[in-house]
Amino acid sequence: MAFSVIGLQLVSALVSATFLFLMASGLSLIFGVCRVLNLAHGSFFMLGAFLAYSVTQVVATSLGTFWLALLLVPLATALLGALLEIVLIRRFYGANLLVQLMPMVALIYIISDFSRFVWGVSPGSVPVLGLFGTVSILELTFPAYYFVVLLASMVVAAGLWFVITKTRWGILVRAASQDREMSAACGVNQTRLFTTVYALATGLAGLAGVLAVPISGASLEMDMTTVVNAFVVVVVGGMGSVLGSMLAAILIGLVNAFGILILPQFEMTFVYALMALVLITRPTGLFGRE
Amino acid sequence: MSTKSMWVLVSLIALSSLNLAAAAPSGEPIVLGEIVSQSGPFAMFGAGHKGAQLAVEQVNAAGGVLGRPLQLLSHDDKSNPAEGTKLFRELASKNVLAVIGNSPSSVVFAANPLALELKTPYVISMGYTSVFTDKFSHRYFFRTITSDRVFAYAIAEHMAKQPATRYCTIGNDFAYGRSITAAVMGRLKELKPSVQIIPGCEFWVPPGQLDFTPQITAIMGQKPDALMFGGVVAISSDAFVKQAKAFGLFTKMVGVHPSLGMPTNNLGLQKADLPEGIMTGSDYPYPPVDSKANLAFFKAYKERWNERPYEVSAHSYATVYLLAKTIEKAGKVDREALVDTLPGMQFTHPSLGDASIRTIDHQSTSGWWLGYLAWDEKNNVVGLRDIKYMPGSNYLPTAEELRKIRGQ
Amino acid sequence: MNWLRLPARHPLLLGLLALLLICPLFLPQTYVVQLTDTLLFVLLAVSVNLLIGYGGMISLGHAAYFAIGGYTAGLLVTQAGMPMFIALLAGPLAAALAAALIGLFCVRVANAYFIMLTLAFGQLVYTVVWKWRALTGGDDGLVGVAPPAMLLSEIHYYYFTLVIILASLILIHRICDSPFGTTLKAIRDTPSRARSIGIDVGRFKLAAFTMAGFFAGIAGSLYVFHNRGIFPQSALWVTSTEIMLMAVLGGANHFVGPIVGAIFLKTLNFIIPRMTEFWMFFLGVVVLFIAFVMPRGMMDGYDGLRARLKKIRE
Known part of the structure; x- marks a missing residue:
C-alpha cells in the first residue's frame, strides 16, 4: 500500500477519533462520578452544532464568527447541562440505572423536537472549511481545518489531564469515582462537584458539536448516531477512565479507517465487532475496573 | 395551522x-x-x-x-x-x-x-x-x-462521451442508493466497455452518515478519473459535498451524481460549500x-x-x-x-x-433536467446551469424489456 | 390451579382482559391493527421485565431477539415454504438460542456494563441484519410474509394473537411465582448473599436471559405475520429503549407494570402524532412528568395512591 494512502487514512482516523474522544470522555466522567448513564449526551452535541450554526448566521459567516461560536457555544451547552443537572438529573442520582432511563429518554425526545421546531428539517451549514485553506505534506493535501480539530482535541486532552491530576477539583473527581460514599463521608461537597462534572461533560459535547459543524453540518439525526458511537468508545475504553476513552477513540478511528480500506463492504460492522471482541475478553473494557 | x-x-x-x-x-x-x-x-x-x-x-x-x-x-x-x-x-x-x-x-x-x-x-x-x-x-x-433508470441512462450516455474510465463509487446503503449506483455503472459499462470500477473502491455507508473523511481519503488514494456518488442522498449528500470540497476531491476527479440538484439532497449547502462542475440533475431545478x-x-x-x-x-x-x-x-x-x-x-x-401515466407499468413519462451544479444567486440556493430536459420516454423500459425484467 | 388465582390477585388485569376480549368487536379496523401491535409490545415489555424486575438486569438490546424471532419465522415461510405454525415455533426457539449464546457473555458482568454489552450485541445483530442482504433483504426488509387466509382478517389475527399472548403471560407469571422466580428476585436484591448461599448466580441469570429472549421471539414471530414483514429497524437499540421504557413507565416491580406501560406508551404513540407534528416533544414531556411524579412507575404510583386513600379513610 502506498505511503500516501496510509498517511491519508491515518490523519482521517485521528480526526474521527477526536470527536469520539470529546464525546466519550464526558460520558465517562459523568458515569464515573455521578453514576449516571447520560443517554442524552448526543443531544448536547447536536445542540452545539445547531447553536454554532445560529451564531454564525447572525452576522455573515466568517472565521471571526466561527471563533466566537467556538468560544460561546460550549459555554452555553455547559450552562444548559448544569441547569438540567440541578433541576432534573440530580433527583435521579440515588435511584438505580433503570429509573434514570425515563428522564434520559424524555430529554432525547424533547431536545430533538425542540431543535426541529427551532431550526427546521433542513441541515445547517457553516461553510468555513475553505477559509482555513489546505496544508500539504509531501504529496498529501489536507484541509487545514482538520489540523485545527486535532489541535483542539489535544489541548482538551492535556487540559483534562491537568485538571484531573493536578487540581483539587480533579482529586475530588477521582475520589468520587473510586468511592463515592467515602468521599462524601470525608466532607466533599458532592452537590457542587456533580454539577460541575455534568457541566464540563456537556460543555465538551457542545465543543464537539461546534468543531463538527464545518465538516458535517448541523442536522437532526446527529444526536442518535453520535451517542451510540460514543458509548462504544466508553465501553471499549472502560467506564470512568478518560485515558481509556482516548485510547479507545484512537483505536476505533483506526479500525474504521483501515477497515474501510481493506473490506469496504463491511463498513459499520467493524466497530461493533471490535467492541464485542474487547468485551468478551475484558468485560470491563481496556481500562475499566469492576 | x-x-x-x-x-x-x-x-x-x-x-x-x-x-x-x-x-x-x-x-x-x-x-x-x-x-x-x-x-x-x-x-x-x-x-x-x-x-x-x-x-x-x-x-x-x-x-x-x-x-x-x-x-x-x-x-x-x-x-x-x-x-x-x-x-x-x-x-x-x-x-x-x-x-x-x-x-x-x-x-x-x-x-x-x-x-x-x-x-x-x-x-x-x-x-x-x-x-x-x-x-x-x-x-x-x-x-x-x-424512475432512477431515466437519470441513470441519461447521465451514463453523457459520461460515456467523457474520457473517464476508472471509477470509484460511494452510496448510502439502502434501496435507492444501491439501485441508482447499479443502474448508472451498469449502463455506463454497456455503453463504454472500457469503464471499470476500481477494485476495492466501492463504498457503502449507512444512511444518515455525516463523517466521510475516511472514505474520501481512501478514494483519493485510489486516484480514479471519476467518482459516481449518486447513492449518497438526503443529509448525507450535504455532508459529503462539503468534505469533498475541503479536500479538493472534485478538482482531481469528475463528480457524477444524478440527483444532487434536487433540493432535498442539497438543503444545507451554502455557496462556499459548492464544488464546481459536478455533473448532476434535478426534477425541480433552480432557478425555477x-x-x-x-x-x-x-x-x-x-x-x-x-x-x-x-x-x-x-x-x-x-x-x-x-x-x-x-x-x-x-x-x-x-x-x-x-x-x-x-x-x-x-x-x-x-x-x-x-x-x-404509462399503461404497461403505471409510471410517469416525465423526465428530469440534466446540468451542472451551480449556485442560484437570485434565490440564494443550490441550482443548476446549462440545463437540458431529458424526456422519460426516451429511457423508460419498453413492454418487451419489462417482460424480461419481470421474468414473464 | 395457580393461574386461576392470577386475575383475582390483580383486579386491574381482570378488567383489562374483559376489555381486550370485547372491544375489538365494536372498534373500527384501524384500532384493531393498533391493538394487535400493542399486544405484541405488551409481551415484549413483560419479557424484558423478566430481566429487570426479577434478575435486576437492564437490557438495551432486547429488540434483537424480537427481530431474530421475526426474521426466522418470516424466512422459514418465504424461503423454505414452511407452514405458519412451524415458523411460530422456530422463531422463538431461534431467539432463545441467540439469547443463550449472547447471554453467556452478558451475564458475566453487571450494572452499566451489562447495559452496554447488551446494547453492543443488539447493534451487532442490527448491522448483521442490515448487511446480510442476500438473506434478510437488508434495509428493504423482509416483505411479503402473510398468514394463511383464515388469519388474514385483522380481527381474526387479533384474537389469534390475544390467545398466544395470554398463554405466554400466564406462563411468565408462573415462572415468576415459581422457586426459580424467587431465586431470581433474591439475586436481584442481594447478589452477593445469593452467591454465598450457594446459588449459581450466572446460571440463573443466563436462564432468565434465555427465557426473556424466547418470549421476545414469540412476539417477533407473531409480529412478522401481523405486519406482513419485518425491517432492520426492529432490531435497533431505539426499539430496545422503547421496550425498556414501557417496562419502567409501568413499573418494573410489578407483574402488571409493563403491561400498563406498554398499553400507555402505545396509546400515546398513536394519539399524539395525530394531534401535533411535534409529537416527540410532547411524548417527552409526558415521560418526564411520570419520571418526576412516579419514578418507580405507574403501578407504584397507583399503589401509593391506594395506600394514601386507605389512610385517609381510616
Missing part, C-alpha cells in the same frame, strides 16, 4: 365564493390519504405534504371534484417502514379513495404489497427506485415521477424553470407556505391534480374505477411539463 396560513385559507375561500363560475363544492368530501415522512432522517419529504395541501386548496377553490370538496388525511411515517405499513392499513380501512406517498424507498417497499392485498390505490410522488414499477408493479401501484405553469406554482407555493418549493412539493402537487382529473374522468368516487382510469391519464407537472 398558523394564523398566516389560516388567513390565506380564508382569503382563498372568499375568493372562490366570489368566482361565480366555480360553485363552492358541497357534500361529503372525497378523502385522499397521505403517508409522508415528517420526522426522522427523511423529514425533508414533509414538504411533499405542503405541495399536496396547496393543490387540494386550489382544487376546492375552483369548485372541487365532481362538485365535492377534496380532503387530505395525512400521517407521519417517521421515515420508518414498519410505521408506514401500519399507516397504510389504517388509511386503507378508512374511506380514503387512494393513498399518496411522500416517503423514502424503504417505506414504499414495505407498503407496496399491502396496496395489492387491501386493493387500495397507492400513488407515490417520491421514491425513484425502478424496481417498484418493473418487478413489483401491480394493479394498485402508481408512480407520478420518473421559466414556464407559465411553474411560475404560477412557485408563486402560489411561496405565498401559501412562506418557503420555496422542493421537488417533492411539485411532485405531490401534480399528483393531487392528476387524481382530481382522474376522478372527474371516472365520474365516480371508487377505488376500482380510479385504478381503471389512471393508466393513460395526461397531467402537467410544474417543472417537467406534460406527462402521462
Whole structure:
C-alpha cells in the first residue's frame, strides 16, 4: 500500500477519533462520578452544532464568527447541562440505572423536537472549511481545518489531564469515582462537584458539536448516531477512565479507517465487532475496573 | 395551522365564493390519504405534504371534484417502514379513495404489497427506485415521477462521451442508493466497455452518515478519473459535498451524481460549500424553470407556505391534480374505477411539463433536467446551469424489456 | 390451579382482559391493527421485565431477539415454504438460542456494563441484519410474509394473537411465582448473599436471559405475520429503549407494570402524532412528568395512591 494512502487514512482516523474522544470522555466522567448513564449526551452535541450554526448566521459567516461560536457555544451547552443537572438529573442520582432511563429518554425526545421546531428539517451549514485553506505534506493535501480539530482535541486532552491530576477539583473527581460514599463521608461537597462534572461533560459535547459543524453540518439525526458511537468508545475504553476513552477513540478511528480500506463492504460492522471482541475478553473494557 | 396560513385559507375561500363560475363544492368530501415522512432522517419529504395541501386548496377553490370538496388525511411515517405499513392499513380501512406517498424507498417497499392485498390505490410522488414499477408493479401501484433508470441512462450516455474510465463509487446503503449506483455503472459499462470500477473502491455507508473523511481519503488514494456518488442522498449528500470540497476531491476527479440538484439532497449547502462542475440533475431545478405553469406554482407555493418549493412539493402537487382529473374522468368516487382510469391519464407537472401515466407499468413519462451544479444567486440556493430536459420516454423500459425484467 | 388465582390477585388485569376480549368487536379496523401491535409490545415489555424486575438486569438490546424471532419465522415461510405454525415455533426457539449464546457473555458482568454489552450485541445483530442482504433483504426488509387466509382478517389475527399472548403471560407469571422466580428476585436484591448461599448466580441469570429472549421471539414471530414483514429497524437499540421504557413507565416491580406501560406508551404513540407534528416533544414531556411524579412507575404510583386513600379513610 502506498505511503500516501496510509498517511491519508491515518490523519482521517485521528480526526474521527477526536470527536469520539470529546464525546466519550464526558460520558465517562459523568458515569464515573455521578453514576449516571447520560443517554442524552448526543443531544448536547447536536445542540452545539445547531447553536454554532445560529451564531454564525447572525452576522455573515466568517472565521471571526466561527471563533466566537467556538468560544460561546460550549459555554452555553455547559450552562444548559448544569441547569438540567440541578433541576432534573440530580433527583435521579440515588435511584438505580433503570429509573434514570425515563428522564434520559424524555430529554432525547424533547431536545430533538425542540431543535426541529427551532431550526427546521433542513441541515445547517457553516461553510468555513475553505477559509482555513489546505496544508500539504509531501504529496498529501489536507484541509487545514482538520489540523485545527486535532489541535483542539489535544489541548482538551492535556487540559483534562491537568485538571484531573493536578487540581483539587480533579482529586475530588477521582475520589468520587473510586468511592463515592467515602468521599462524601470525608466532607466533599458532592452537590457542587456533580454539577460541575455534568457541566464540563456537556460543555465538551457542545465543543464537539461546534468543531463538527464545518465538516458535517448541523442536522437532526446527529444526536442518535453520535451517542451510540460514543458509548462504544466508553465501553471499549472502560467506564470512568478518560485515558481509556482516548485510547479507545484512537483505536476505533483506526479500525474504521483501515477497515474501510481493506473490506469496504463491511463498513459499520467493524466497530461493533471490535467492541464485542474487547468485551468478551475484558468485560470491563481496556481500562475499566469492576 | 398558523394564523398566516389560516388567513390565506380564508382569503382563498372568499375568493372562490366570489368566482361565480366555480360553485363552492358541497357534500361529503372525497378523502385522499397521505403517508409522508415528517420526522426522522427523511423529514425533508414533509414538504411533499405542503405541495399536496396547496393543490387540494386550489382544487376546492375552483369548485372541487365532481362538485365535492377534496380532503387530505395525512400521517407521519417517521421515515420508518414498519410505521408506514401500519399507516397504510389504517388509511386503507378508512374511506380514503387512494393513498399518496411522500416517503423514502424503504417505506414504499414495505407498503407496496399491502396496496395489492387491501386493493387500495397507492400513488407515490417520491421514491425513484425502478424496481417498484418493473418487478413489483401491480394493479394498485402508481408512480407520478420518473424512475432512477431515466437519470441513470441519461447521465451514463453523457459520461460515456467523457474520457473517464476508472471509477470509484460511494452510496448510502439502502434501496435507492444501491439501485441508482447499479443502474448508472451498469449502463455506463454497456455503453463504454472500457469503464471499470476500481477494485476495492466501492463504498457503502449507512444512511444518515455525516463523517466521510475516511472514505474520501481512501478514494483519493485510489486516484480514479471519476467518482459516481449518486447513492449518497438526503443529509448525507450535504455532508459529503462539503468534505469533498475541503479536500479538493472534485478538482482531481469528475463528480457524477444524478440527483444532487434536487433540493432535498442539497438543503444545507451554502455557496462556499459548492464544488464546481459536478455533473448532476434535478426534477425541480433552480432557478425555477421559466414556464407559465411553474411560475404560477412557485408563486402560489411561496405565498401559501412562506418557503420555496422542493421537488417533492411539485411532485405531490401534480399528483393531487392528476387524481382530481382522474376522478372527474371516472365520474365516480371508487377505488376500482380510479385504478381503471389512471393508466393513460395526461397531467402537467410544474417543472417537467406534460406527462402521462404509462399503461404497461403505471409510471410517469416525465423526465428530469440534466446540468451542472451551480449556485442560484437570485434565490440564494443550490441550482443548476446549462440545463437540458431529458424526456422519460426516451429511457423508460419498453413492454418487451419489462417482460424480461419481470421474468414473464 | 395457580393461574386461576392470577386475575383475582390483580383486579386491574381482570378488567383489562374483559376489555381486550370485547372491544375489538365494536372498534373500527384501524384500532384493531393498533391493538394487535400493542399486544405484541405488551409481551415484549413483560419479557424484558423478566430481566429487570426479577434478575435486576437492564437490557438495551432486547429488540434483537424480537427481530431474530421475526426474521426466522418470516424466512422459514418465504424461503423454505414452511407452514405458519412451524415458523411460530422456530422463531422463538431461534431467539432463545441467540439469547443463550449472547447471554453467556452478558451475564458475566453487571450494572452499566451489562447495559452496554447488551446494547453492543443488539447493534451487532442490527448491522448483521442490515448487511446480510442476500438473506434478510437488508434495509428493504423482509416483505411479503402473510398468514394463511383464515388469519388474514385483522380481527381474526387479533384474537389469534390475544390467545398466544395470554398463554405466554400466564406462563411468565408462573415462572415468576415459581422457586426459580424467587431465586431470581433474591439475586436481584442481594447478589452477593445469593452467591454465598450457594446459588449459581450466572446460571440463573443466563436462564432468565434465555427465557426473556424466547418470549421476545414469540412476539417477533407473531409480529412478522401481523405486519406482513419485518425491517432492520426492529432490531435497533431505539426499539430496545422503547421496550425498556414501557417496562419502567409501568413499573418494573410489578407483574402488571409493563403491561400498563406498554398499553400507555402505545396509546400515546398513536394519539399524539395525530394531534401535533411535534409529537416527540410532547411524548417527552409526558415521560418526564411520570419520571418526576412516579419514578418507580405507574403501578407504584397507583399503589401509593391506594395506600394514601386507605389512610385517609381510616
